[in-house]
Amino acid sequence: MVDLDAEPTDIAIVDRLVEFGTALRDAGLTVGIDDVLTFCAGVAELTPSDPEDVYWSGRATLVNRREHIPIYDEVFRRFFLHVPDGAANKKPKDVKVPQGSTGTINIPDSEPGEQESKEPPLVLGLEASSLEIERTKRFSACSDEELASVRRMIARIRLEPPKRRTRRSNPDPSGATLDIRRMARQAMNLNDSAPSLLQMDRKRKPRPLVLLLDVSGSMADHSRNLLQFAYSMRRAAQKVEVFCFGTRLTRITPLLDRRSPDAAMRLAAEKVVDWDGGTRIGESVETFVRRWGRRGLSRGATVLICSDGLDRGDPAKLADAMEKLERLSHRIVWMNPLHDVHVGAPPTLAMAVAGPHIDEVASGNDLGSLEAFAARLPQIG
Amino acid sequence: MTEEANTTTPESVGDLREQLIGVDYLADRGLATATLIALRLGRPLLLEGEVGVGKTELAKCLALLTGRELIRLQCYEGIDTHQALYEWDYARQMLHVRALAEHELTDANTIGGLYSEEFLLERPLLRALRAGSRSVLLIDEIDRADDEFEAFLLELLSDFQITIPEVGTVAAEGRPIVILTSNRTRELHDALKRRCLYHWIGYPTVDEETDIVKLRSPGVTDALTSKVVNAVHRLRDMDLVKPPGIAETLDWVQALGAIGALEFEGETVVDTLGSVVKDRDDLELVSSDISRLVDG
Numbered sequence: 001m002v003d004l005d006a007e008p009t010d011i012a013i014v015d016r017l018v019e020f021g022t023a024l025r026d027a028g029l030t031v032g033i034d035d036v037l038t039f040c041a042g043v044a045e046l047t048p049s050d051p052e053d054v055y056w057s058g059r060a061t062l063v064n065r066r067e068h069i070p071i072y073d074e075v076f077r078r079f080f081l082h083v084p085d086g087a088a089n090k091k092p093k094d095v096k097v098p099q100g101s102t103g104t105i106n107i108p109d110s111e112p113g114e115q116e117s118k119e120p121p122l123v124l125g126l127e128a129s130s131l132e133i134e135r136t137k138r139f140s141a142c143s144d145e146e147l148a149s150v151r152r153m154i155a156r157i158r159l160e161p162p163k164r165r166t167r168r169s170n171p172d173p174s175g176a177t178l179d180i181r182r183m184a185r186q187a188m189n190l191n192d193s194a195p196s197l198l199q200m201d202r203k204r205k206p207r208p209l210v211l212l213l214d215v216s217g218s219m220a221d222h223s224r225n226l227l228q229f230a231y232s233m234r235r236a237a238q239k240v241e242v243f244c245f246g247t248r249l250t251r252i253t254p255l256l257d258r259r260s261p262d263a264a265m266r267l268a269a270e271k272v273v274d275w276d277g278g279t280r281i282g283e284s285v286e287t288f289v290r291r292w293g294r295r296g297l298s299r300g301a302t303v304l305i306c307s308d309g310l311d312r313g314d315p316a317k318l319a320d321a322m323e324k325l326e327r328l329s330h331r332i333v334w335m336n337p338l339h340d341v342h343v344g345a346p347p348t349l350a351m352a353v354a355g356p357h358i359d360e361v362a363s364g365n366d367l368g369s370l371e372a373f374a375a376r377l378p379q380i381g
Numbered sequence: 382m383t384e385e386a387n388t389t390t391p392e393s394v395g396d397l398r399e400q401l402i403g404v405d406y407l408a409d410r411g412l413a414t415a416t417l418i419a420l421r422l423g424r425p426l427l428l429e430g431e432v433g434v435g436k437t438e439l440a441k442c443l444a445l446l447t448g449r450e451l452i453r454l455q456c457y458e459g460i461d462t463h464q465a466l467y468e469w470d471y472a473r474q475m476l477h478v479r480a481l482a483e484h485e486l487t488d489a490n491t492i493g494g495l496y497s498e499e500f501l502l503e504r505p506l507l508r509a510l511r512a513g514s515r516s517v518l519l520i521d522e523i524d525r526a527d528d529e530f531e532a533f534l535l536e537l538l539s540d541f542q543i544t545i546p547e548v549g550t551v552a553a554e555g556r557p558i559v560i561l562t563s564n565r566t567r568e569l570h571d572a573l574k575r576r577c578l579y580h581w582i583g584y585p586t587v588d589e590e591t592d593i594v595k596l597r598s599p600g601v602t603d604a605l606t607s608k609v610v611n612a613v614h615r616l617r618d619m620d621l622v623k624p625p626g627i628a629e630t631l632d633w634v635q636a637l638g639a640i641g642a643l644e645f646e647g648e649t650v651v652d653t654l655g656s657v658v659k660d661r662d663d664l665e666l667v668s669s670d671i672s673r674l675v676d677g
Contacts, residue, residue, distance in 0.1 A: 032575065042418040042578075046394065053394065056414035064574035066429060066565075066581045166459055184475040188495070290622060295566040296525075324662075 013048050014040055020079050024062055027075045031062050051080055163204040163378070164300055164330075175201030207330060208239035210298050212288060214307030215272055216246040216279035219337070226306050226335075231256050231264055241297060244272045245284035251292070281311045281350055282318030289324045298329040302377075306335040309350035318350055322357040331359045335373065390420055406435070406442035407593045415580040416443070425538050425559035427523075427574060430582030433626020436562040440519035443558055450512055452557075453519045454505040456526035462533060467545060468502045496547035506537060507551065514555025523573075524563040531573055538576050585627065587614055593627060598634050608645040609634050612674050613657065621663040632656040650675055 021036040042057035055076055063072045171179060179200035186198070211233065213226050230242045234256040241253050255267040285305075292298065303325065311318065326332060334354065362373045391397035397420075398413045408416065416439070419426040428436040444451035454465055474495050481487045503511070509518040523531065537543060538559065542552035561577060563569060585593065590610045594601065610630060617624045625633075636656040642649040651671060658664050667674060 030571070035575065038422065038424065038578075041422055045418060045421040046414065052410060053414065056394075056411045057418055059411060060415035060418055060426075060578040060580055064427075064571070064577075064579040065568075069581060168459065168461065180475075181471045184471040184478075187475050188478050188492070294622065295564070297566070320662075 013043075017043060017054075020058070020075075021062065023075050023079050024072065027071050029062065029068050029071060035062050054080065164207045165202040166205045168203045169200040170203045171198065172201035173199055175199035177201070206239065208241070208298075208301035209233060210301050210303045210329070211240065211242045212249075212285070212303065212305045212307075213242065213244045214246070214279060214281070214305075215244045216307075216310075218279065218308055218310045219306075227268060239301075241292070241301075243284075243288060243292075244268070245279075245281070245287075246272075247278050247280050247283070249284040249287040249291075278312045279307070279310060280313035281305075281307055281309070281354075282313040282315065282321050285321035285325055286317060289321055289328060293325060293328040298325070300330050302331045302333065303329045304333045304335060306337075307350075308336055308338045309334075309348040309354070311348070311350035315349050315353045319353045322354045326357040332357060333360045333362060334358045335362045337363065391417060393417075400446055401442060402596065404442045404445045405596050406438060407589065407596055408439070409585070409589065412439070412580055412582060415578055419578045420558065422578075423556040425561055425577040427561045427563065427569075427577035427579050428582055429563045429565055429579070431584065431624065431626055432564060433628035434582045434584060435627055436560075436582060437519065437521055440517055440558075440560040440562075443560070444517040447517065447558070449514075449558065450516045451519060452505050452509045452512065452516050453521060455521045456523050456530070458525055458527065460526050460530055462530075464504060465506050465530070465533075466504050466543065467507045468504065469496070469547075470500045470502050474500050498548075501545075501548065507543070509557045509559075510537075510541065510543065510551050510553045513553040513557060516557040518557045518559045520559065520561045522564060523561050524566045524569060528570070531570055535570075535573050535576060538573075584617060584624075587611060590614070590627060590630060594630060594634055597631050598638065601634050601638060602643070605637065605643070605645055606634065608675075609637065612645070612650070615674055616657065616667065619666065621658070621666065622660045623658075623663060625657045629657040629659075646675060647671065 017040050018036055021031050021039065025031045039058055039061040042061050043054055046053040046057060048054065058076065059069070059072060063069055169175070169177070169179070171182065177200055179198040182198045182200075183196075186196070211230050213230060215227075219226075227244075230240075234240045234242060234253070241251070242256055244250050244252055250272045252268045252271055255271055256264045288298075322332075334351070336351065338348075360376075362376070391400055394410065394413045394417055397417050398408055398410075401408050401413070415426060418424070428439065430436055440453075441451060443449075477495060477500070478487070478492075481491050505518070509516050520534070523534070526534075540552075541556055542550055544550045584590075587610055590613070591606055594606045594610060595603075598606075613625050613630045613633070633653060633656050636653040637645070637649065640649065640653065642653070651668065654664065654667060658667050
């Protein structure tokens with residue numbers, strides 16, 4: 001650890017290092033006091049006058065996720081290499097503009113809000129952020145009463161994800177294997193009487209659930225409810241991952257972990273930038289497969305896709321992505337609000353293409369069908 | 382592992398890099414610095430990065446370099462403390478009890494003896510604790526284990542001691558070198574990350590990778606090496622589902638060597654592509670544009 005009886009020059013260095021830690025904290029990194037101590041101790045082992053040593057020891061001790069590396073670099077440059085603030089400030093501004101907002105899918109809101117009337121026509125570039133507010137409008141605009149009534153109803157739905165067998169076992173008189181361990185323990189206690197046969201069986205654990213929610217324009221009537229449904233699921237079951245998609249895919253799982261559903265849904269509305277836009281199911285499923293499915297997020301999981309199948313993307317891509325998704329997950333359920341229990345789903349191209357890879361089609365256009373689905377869920381898989 | 386293995390801690394970052402090159406591992410400055418700090422401060426080192434960039438290999442090379450024993454714990458979903466730490470050998474205990482009973486030897490002493498070293502099955506973590514500073518503990522693919530296991534590791538990594546109720550507390554005499562690797566299939570808990578030093582291993586540059594290939598496969602001609610490395614870098618730019626890591630580059634060079642290829646051209650490339658591209662969709666994508674791969 002840091003030597004307290006150090007030379008004055010050393011103390012000056014330590015001061016500087018601690019300041020650097022503070023600067024990082026200001027930039028949004030979680031830097032604890034112990035992290036700074038480790039940092040100082042690390043630098044002490046190297047050459048404090050060598051910026052490269054300081055850089056790398058800081059990166060090893062103060063950064064603990066990859067996404068933070070650019071921020072770290074930025075602060076380091078400003079702090080130790082004295083890059084002027086102007087150049088440094090540029091970056092956060094770039095970051096704020098979402099990659100997908102090119103303005104091409106700016107579909108006017110059906111109920112114009114105050115924001116729109118006050119602002120002059122949108123210009124791309126600097127005002128990209130206000131464009132974002134417009135897109136999230138529909139969702140944030142719904143009244144608290146509305147949200148509350150939907151929440152009350154959806155929250156009543158009891159959810160139980162399908163289960164899988166785990167590696168671990170539990171005592172079970174009708175189990176298939178002998179529980180040697182318990183028998184041994186009993187044998188020791190009973191001393192010499194013959195041990196009785198004790199059985200056990202594999203424990204059952206809920207399967208993970210992955211929800212892919214279509215929030216495009218054609219789903220506008222349903223997406224709010226579906227999100228509420230997703231929120232309830234997230235709270236009811238342990239392993240639930242939630243994604244929204246329109247033209248691009250956004251992971252909103254962490255946002256749903258709020259105590260207050262309203263706050264959670266507001267956050268989600270802010271994060272999803274392609275609200276009420278077009279749909280590219282194929283690309284979105286493909287993105288999911290590539291970024292999350294491949295890494296095992298959907299392995300052994302029940303994947304629930306909620307979409308009306310009105311797709312503007314490439315059907316070949318959807319077929320391809322669905323095939324991959326099928327191989328990476330346990331079951332795929334497609335919830336289609338246009339699906340009628342008696343007539344079936346309308347023959348959209350996307351549904352036709354995805355059909356062979358879907359295990360089950362459900363409706364979800366009203367509370368009744370959501371409840372029916374929730375009741376059906378434990379039996380899937 | 383030889384007795385004469387170098388056991389002194391390296392003096393500087395440059396020193397460590399030299400020593401690692403001695404065991405055929407080329408670390409860039411960042412990785413070497415992180416490793417050196419981890420060694421000096423006795424902290425675990427968490428390595429993240431794409432598949433096949435040498436995360437696991439670093440632990441192996443460190444073991445070789447320091448002459449320590451490499452103890453590897455491969456994590457998987459559902460791993461529990463029994464598989465990671467220790468387990469009682471129930472079957473043997475039971476047989477032992479039977480034998481004792483037959484000779485009417487069951488008294489407090491012999492029963493107590495059931496929970497002795499003899500019946501304790503050592504698993505990687507306990508073994509690493511006991512070996513202490515004579516070991517390198519590699520906890521591989523920690524992201525595959527469950528959250529509960531992570532919490533358990535947290536405890537172990539902060540104190541380097543565990544308590545076995547029947548035996549007592551086992552504490553490490555010296556700290557083992559601990560390397561954790563993760564492929565980021567899920568986010569690790571911040572608490573665990575805070576116990577560790579962190580380093581992200583990215584893909585190397587063309588020059589670095591050429592040096593790595595030369596170090597690992599010295600028999601290959603420079604011309605072939607440079608062509609393969611350039612091709613791999615082009616592959617990484619191609620938006621593949623599974624971009625090749627350094628391990629794949631080395632495999633490819635070796636595959637070419639195995640079939641005695643002297644030139645890097647059309648047919649030999651197609652024939653050996655399986656050693657570097659390991660996904661059907663990727664294979665189709667690459668095969669359709671093989672000339673771009675060869676000529677650049």
